[in-house]
Amino acid sequence: MIGLILFIAVMGFSLGNRSNLSWPEKFINDTVSYVQQWFYKPAGYMAGLFEDIRMMRQLYEENEQLRTTVARYARDRSTYNFLQSENERLKDALGFTQEQMELYNYKYLIAQVISVSPDPYNKTIKINLGSKHGVRTNMAVTTVDGLVGLVSRVSPFSSTVTPITELNGQTKGIAATVTGKESESFGIIESFNSETGQLLMTKIEENDKLAVGDEVITSGLGNVFPRGVVIGSVVSRQVGDFGLTHTAHIEPAAKMDKLTEVFVVQVPGFEELDQ
Template identity: 55%
Template sequence: MRNKRLFILMIGLIVFIALMGFTLGRTRLTWPEKFINDAFGTVQGVLYRPVGAVADFFRDLGRLSDVYKENEQLRMTVAQYTQDQIRFNELETNNKRLQEALDFTEHQKNMDNYRYLIAQVIGSTSNPYEKTITINRGSKNGVKPGMAISTVDGLIGLVSKVKNFTSTVTLVTSLDANTSKGTPVSASFLSKPDSFGIIEYDAETRTLQMSKIDEKDKPAEGDKVVTSGLSSLFPKGVIIGTVKNSQVGDFGLTYTATIEPAAKFDHLREVFVIVVPEVDEP
């Protein structure tokens, strides 16, 4: 029995060696070999494609995660840049506005001997019949009732009430000699220092009207109008506005002009309290 097994093993070894020699000695495969190779290749390709797809899927997931992180970082960078840009623009705007304010005060100081207290507007009324604003300067800062208030552009009103640290300013659009709201503004034309007129607010047309203009001082469109200084309340030379149009007044002896205010009454932020030399310094 043992010899029989040994004989079969030797026969199998001889057949294997013969097949190996036969295969190595030729370049063409038999059809069974081709069939087996093709079948194996097909099965390998079928198995490789889903395995490769799964591998590519997880590889793409990794790349997608990296892209998401990069996009998140870019969004944060853009958001920070936008915030920095807004902050920069705000600082630039504030710097420009305050520089204009400084230039204004220096210009006015060269023209007149006034002192200017810059103040922040901290409140305003919505009453259409009496427009007022509140500023963060009061008696502790030397502010007194009757002081004129202006912006960089021009006159806006008069201090009507004063507290320790705040003051109420009545706008020129609410000044009226016939009521307790205040007094009209005496004015003149910048090009005609000796001219005279009274500035009042016309509620019907919502414009400033300059009346009682002498016939020899006939106004022309574009003429600059300033405070005349003839009133104890309003110092001389503060810009009020420009003439839009004019018409003959009462009995044809005077003129009345419509004035476009130089100052913008909406969105007031910084204003100046005008302190004239006659007023005691704080």
């Protein structure tokens, strides 16, 4: 009985928004993840090897596709360079401060996944970068496909990532908008339904331009999240619970299982903000 009370107390205590871990937790985290990284990567390589053999046939088609993409990319690139230089010139002319100039100059830290939690209600991922490498809580974690999650706990040499599929029950939401309609669309990604495998975006205005099939990205408002990270695509849109705003179901873009490498996005000025 005492044990029961004690455990409920511990759970209640750990439930709140704790920003820092205590040193025993950090120590255990770092030691275990140090050992775990010997296992995860080789296992991934082995699995990848078999996958590769199976995928051999599709490679030709994929190569063809990539060629056309590269051609398009090269064309876009020249336009982009031109736009960037013009943008820079205009910012100079308008007298932007240094801080404003570097606002969108994100740094991407490559992190290796060390292990995945074997708990269906708590699918956290461990990565091999920690506070010593400049990782802080609430940094966004992405893959090439899209947003994976947020850094939730940080130890000196490893950190824990909460996937976007686990946002339920927390107060955090992700400000989101739509590619191509950045100034006309806004909503907040709030929860994930594991029965349908879709995210729920809420607080969308009635006359918002968001439509089915649109690509949802982070809006970057608030400057904690980077902007322009792909979250997923809109599957359906409907009137919300109270009838004032609309909600949308979103299919996440990133695959959450079998991750090997992820990027932690460092937003400039974040560290000062944190301290």
